[in-house]
Amino acid sequence: MARKLCGDLWQLDIPLPGSPLKNLNSYLILGEAGERSLLIDTGFHWDACLEALERELDSLKVDRDRMDVFLTHLHSDHAGLATEMKRPGNRIYISSVDGPGIVAAGDPRWEAWYERFIPEGFSREEIEEVRGFAPSQNGAAEELCEMVLLEDGDVLEVGSHRLQCILTPGHTPGHMCLYEPEQQWLFSGDHVLFHITPNICRWPIRRDSLGDYLDSLKKVRDLPVKLLLPAHRTETGVLRERVDELLAHHERRIANTLEVMAGRPGMTAYEIAGEMKWRISCRNWTEFPLTQKLFAVGETLAHLDYLELRGRVYWEEKDGLRLYYLRDDERGKDVTE
Ligand SMILES: [Zn+2]
Structure with missing residues (x-):
């Protein structure tokens, strides 16, 4: 109406x-x-x-x-x-x-x-x-x-x-x-x-x-x-x-991206997205509907680009995949600060 x-x-x-x-x-x-x-x-x-x-x-x-x-x-x-x-x-x-x-x-x-x-x-x-x-x-x-x-x-x-x-x-x-x-x-x-x-x-x-x-x-x-x-x-x-609130939300998501990357260097954006926190009623990444996975990976990529342009992460290509890494000076930093 x-x-x-x-x-x-x-x-x-x-x-x-x-x-x-x-x-x-x-x-x-x-x-x-x-x-x-x-x-x-x-x-x-x-x-x-x-x-x-x-x-x-x-x-x-x-x-x-x-x-x-x-x-x-x-x-x-x-x-x-x-x-x-x-x-x-x-x-x-x-x-x-x-x-x-x-x-x-x-x-x-x-x-x-x-x-x-x-x-x-x-x-x-x-x-x-x-x-x-x-x-x-x-x-x-x-x-x-x-x-x-x-x-x-x-x-x-x-x-x-x-x-x-x-x-x-x-x-x-x-x-x-x-x-x-x-x-x-x-x-x-x-x-x-x-x-x-x-x-x-x-x-x-x-x-x-x-x-x-x-x-x-x-x-x-x-x-x-x-x-x-x-x-x-x-x-x-x-x-x-x-x-x-939206500015703070992205601050948290940036911190979450760095936190996940610190856990395992050399992940794809797909793998990083799979370990990030999302507000969705699915128990795990495997259960995400595919269209939601596209959105989640797209959003992860925007965060990775943001961090790359500011010198905090980089990527290397291996076997046709882009693998993402933290820059050395990011390691050991408390990413939740
Ligand atoms: Zn729209």
Whole structure:
């Protein structure tokens, strides 16, 4: 059910069946008769998402020929239905970094996406099994539409609102938040979430996803915000407090990475991830669903990149595998400090 948050701002609840994310919060700034509306994020290219989105837009009698769409980032649970929302006069907005990164479900580029996990320790069998199964691929649209690319600092005018685009790389290389300074609304996408922590993984086009993410958290931390609007789950809260929790969470994960590596030099990222602490209801690493293993290893890689760039770890290639080591001066240090 569409829920009125205040004035012309509505929250639409889009289910994500089978996903640990549970739901997507789409937001709608509803235009008055003859004016344009803005939809923020859409859902996977799945029937269940499309039906929910159509139903909620219908219940609000949105003029679909005057509805623009803003995508906080390229992930399929946000961008998957953009093509379905495109009508001749409608603009689909996304950052200029993430726009070219959207890949259609049948695109051969997905092969390379899975292959890059092999040198990090996934077996060929696991990759064969998970191929085509990850929701990032099977929830993507079959066809992409034309998009309007946005830069950091751009402003979107919707009714009486002037929405500022804030580039917040980390979760994806071109993740973008929208900020309404008058009402003090922040559409935080997957940059700041509650109850769950945004997945930060290695991206081929960025060298330091985790460093980017930590900088992007600091970039929004002190914004005056009355209404924080995250893209998943029902919880919300105080921006500054949550940013501090997320910064502390990654400090702990960095310490955990070093701790695990100190136990056995020369592990793959897959092996390191298998010994790290994750908040998931599985008894052990073997029980992790394969898609969750991809996320966990991706996140471990972002932490390893962060540490490598700061001179604390290095890797060597052996028999087609990347093995990770602590630098000598890291040994013996109390990593929990
Ligand atoms: Zn996402």
